Amino acid sequence: MGNYKSRPQSTCSQELLRKILENYALLEEKLQEDLHMEDIDDLTEGRRVLCNGTSDHLINLNSDAFGEKLDSGLSLMNLCCLSTLGVKIDEVKEKKEEDEALSRAPCFIQLVKPSRDKNNRKEENQNTTKENKSELEKCKHQIKVQTNKEIRDQIRLLLQKGADPSIISRNGFSPLHLASYKGEVELVRLFLEKCNHLDHAGAGSVTALHISCLAGHLEVTQALAQRGANIEARDAVSFSPLHIACLFGNESVVEYLLSRGVDVNIAGSVGDRPLHLAATRGYYKIVQLLLKKGARVQLQDDEGNTALHCCVRNGHFSILSLLLQPQYRTDAHITNVYLDTPLHVACYHGWIECAKALLTYGGSSLLLKENLWGETALHAACTGGQCIDLVDYVLSQDAASVNYQSPDGHTPLHSACYHGHTRIVQLLLSHGADINLTAHDRCCNSEKKEEQTPLVWAYDRGHDDIANFLKHFRRPGLYEDYARGDYLSGLDTSYFPIPSPIGKLRTMIQEKIDVLYLRSVLPPHLHLSLSEIESLENIGSGSFGKIYKGKYNDKIVAVKRYRGNMSYGKSDVEMFCREVSVLGSLDSPYIVRFVGACLHDPSQFAIVTEFVPGGSLFSTLHEQKRSIDTITRFNIAIDVAKGMHYLHTLPQPIIHRDLNSHNILLNNECRARVADFGESRFVRNIFEENMTKQPGNLRWMAPEVFTQCTRYSIKADVFSFGLCLWELLASELPFAHLKPAAAAADMAYKHSRPPLELAFPVEVSVLLEKAWHKVPEERPDFSQAMSQHCEPDGNRKPVEARLHSNPHIQQLKS
Structure with missing residues (x-):
């Protein structure tokens, strides 16, 4: 049984997936870096020729030039993939701008016939615009075909001269990788004609097929697979192309790979299947495709997670409903290495619809299953604190007990107090949670157990609002205690002075933020100084400080001075900032008029209002x-x-x-x-x-x-x-x-x-x-x-x- 207080906030599989996504993002950055040339003016003539998409001078280059590389490791073949079509697109853009200018300019016919019907004129302009657009699209198409032909000619020439399409740049990518990432299927086919190693690995051990699946280029994927690329190749984290296509939601690529007979249950480095990834990311159509091809819902990764765990972690209710269909024979009671059922996971993350579906499918016995930290589904919902309606729903089930104690004695109320979920604490108390039940931590070198109430857990974590609340809480039926003036709980709470050390530090930081914000938003004419106010007489006092009558700008005012102290967990600074922010927004003859506030010296915080002479x-x-x-x-x-x-x-x-x-x-x-x-x-x-x-x-x-x-x-x-x-x-x-x-x-x-x-x-x-x-x-x-x-x-x-x-x-x- 694990120690509840040492429970990790996220699982190992979550952290691993986050790292994997970060690595793929870095890999894409490197690909884009290889495909982007900051300044081609510093290149040699031959290199500039390649980047500009023309091939007239390539024939005259000597054979040694075909093997040269840039400092970044890019070869001439890589530079072919950099062709940006810049010159020709610019020409198209210029033509488009000219056409648009002509379409906006009044024509001769319009000038000599000003009485022409407006609707006819509008229709004529629309027809002219359509013609211009069709001409532009035609021009673009012709230029693209011409440019691609030039690039193909360059590549053919380079290949004839012995250039290697599998040579790797400093960032770890070959021309075949770059063309696959760009989705240039014609270039890919050219490289495939001369490339003897289709599955050569680049950065992160990815192949061209991995990259095309990442980018979602179906035609490139088809070209690579048809020429014999390994559709089950593994990268550095043992992800196959199918894993990557599922991870990034490229549905058409997934469908094609499955049609090629790829193993639908292929495992990654930690046993994660494509179904795990698609369920985690919420790709419903891909999950359907995988299930249709025989993906097994019950398969677990090395952490014991099934596709059920994965989908409910992110609240994908539609996918959960699909996985729970009878034909898949899903076991809702299956647990991972932390002994979490899918219901535990749904409750930790606050997904009420998922929890309802799992309880309907798996039965109320799910509510009694404990995980490694002794937590039931109710504990989990109180620990996560994501959805108060979920806690209320679980409490409404007959099998749930609001005072259920785990092996270490902690109740759902302990869990909510430990994590500072005030609203859930209040809900649990309204359902009869016992504030006197104790949990215990086993000392490291002793068999002695220290008994701890929910109040202790809240106090130790610095949740002073909850600790103060529990100190003064009484069961509703014991109203006679109030009549005696005794409305403290039965425990001796004098050992828990509020604020707690952690709570005080948290409050001090928040106070500084509040004061700085208030100084920035309060209009300058409302910023006052006590030195500007003449003190006349003391007219009242309270726990916050004193109120005295004063004179400001020849007018009688009331000055409410605040003390910078803490009282029962409620900061006077917090109250001061709140009162200033509220008063500063009011303007009514039935509300005391706000004159200003003294904000700059914490020892002289004060609120100045009109003086109302009749008293309270x-x-x-x-x-x-x-x-x-x-x-x-x-x-x-x-x-x-x-x-x-x-x-x-x-x-x-x-x-x-x-x-x-x-x-x-x-x-x-x-x-x-x-x-x-x-x-x-x-x-x-x-x-x-x-x-x-x-x-x-x-x-x-x-x-x-x-x-x-x-x-x-x-x-x-x-x-x-x-x-x-x-x-x-x-x-x-x-x-x-x-x-x-x-x-x-x-x-x-x-x-x-x-x-x-x-x-x-x-x-x-x-x-x-x-x-x-x-x-x-x-x-x-x-x-x-x-x-x-x-x-x-x-x-x-x-x-x-x-x-x-x-x-x-x-x-x-x-």
Whole structure:
């Protein structure tokens, strides 16, 4: 049994194939280098004659000249293959340009008859263009035939003078190799007349047939095979021409080689068959051809991989479906040297359709097979972390167990924690994964086993968001612990201070990147310095730092100073950068106005906004206990709803994630501004970031955010708004008799909600019930809330009348 933590990220066969592809790419570069001459002016006259495609002076060359080579090892025969037809193509190009110019110029008839019908004129121009094109194509064809004839004459002359078509250049290629790569079948046939060694090997031990198969030239392949080239010749990695044609997807070449009777199951240096290569690369038609000729699906390479392993590694579902057809008698339980079944491979790489097909074909017993590292298919899906839907699908199978422990004790939750797959950790927990099950690493010189929970694995790898999440995780049924204020897990987690060493290093690097990016994108007029701001008085503080009142450009501002510290795995720098990026994109009278930010000195990071003199709604209601009339309360709710509607309907929508009465600021006229965007996210990043953390204040938190059992949306803001609206009308904290965590637990697990007083207008009560609905999708958006229950300014009189006519309304004025 292997050590899970030493499991390689890729297999030997994957690495070998990558190297083979790199070598073939290098081989093509060398071929192109031999076929490209930078400057022919430095060549001798005879050499220039060959490169220019004429043969008038070749007869006069002495016999010694026919054997000369360039410094690159290219012979005169190689130079024949360099003929680029440059002069004559240029002539054709010039003629084409002249014809196009003539077709665009107005003719004499057009000038003397300006009243001619436009449609007739257009048709005439089209006919002229067609004639020009046909003349051009005819000219091109004549020049090509003439040039090829000259090249053939050159080669015949060189061959008569004793030139060797198999002589190798410094890059390792003969004239026959170069002509095969270019696809010049006539030149190839000429070389074959005088070449005694058709299978002479060049760089990488490739023959001309290998090269023509690589380039996909069917006619050249046919010419070589018909003259007796070895169709099963091997190159440096023991690949035959059929291997290469399958590797590069040259279907017609594959079909021809198979028609010549080549061994369809011929093995490469590590037992890889053409079927392995075609299945790996996803060439469906080639796989069909190979199977039709008797390719065996069950054959394994030296690593034990079958064609099934190869196709599912890259998610080629159509090929998998073909290989699973009954006539091929495929064994879906076959394993490679790592004891991976094809299902393991599909799960590691996140191919859900392939996994479904394999389970349907092979049965649920596939889910119980362990590989060399003790991992089942569920472990593999959690290790790979490529597809959360695949993990969910495997968990839905009866044979799968979310708490299955491998021989070393690690569970799927351990695997997901080790690799930092936060969303999969959250999914596993929602399915009942036990965070207290332990794995063990056997010490090198001792029989002692160190027991390790998933939290330990996450911490050791520096996945602080997961470690912090597990420290505070509780099973949903244990909500009583929240009521006692104890919502840590049963383990002693004090041994795992966040951030971990690796996590801290990773965070520091990311912070520097974030700050540099923010400096580059923030407009210059928003770059401020604390030296430009006069400090007046301290007006608040929090875990992030302090807020004080200041003066900037003769205007009163609020300055939010950040501390450069780390707290519970959440970096203040990260929050600072996010809040600046969000505030810098906002412009609404219902959102606190952004003045600028101090970015250049980390010790002086600060956000400067407009100063809102009335303080927070929380302070107004619960500390100052100011008397607010009902209509003013109604206006505050409308302002908040408008501000949230603005955030949610931006071209790049924003989810606030921390809407509560602390973050609703009031001006002197008691009009509201939404503030504090340290927890906010652009909705576009919901699927890129970890959206399962518990951001913000627990008392106003939506159940789906608190339980962390699903990914939440902008509807979490609607729930928080509902609680703020209730608080505004009732002048009480929601669940004031409970601690914040207990209040959140009651709402999440008992579906408790604050009581709806008789004093509340019917419209408001209906809105509240919808806003804090337990199903997020059933909650209204803010546009619906405003249109259905909170009429705009122009239509408020009827609402005000209903409010004043309510017999219990006076209860709300205290």
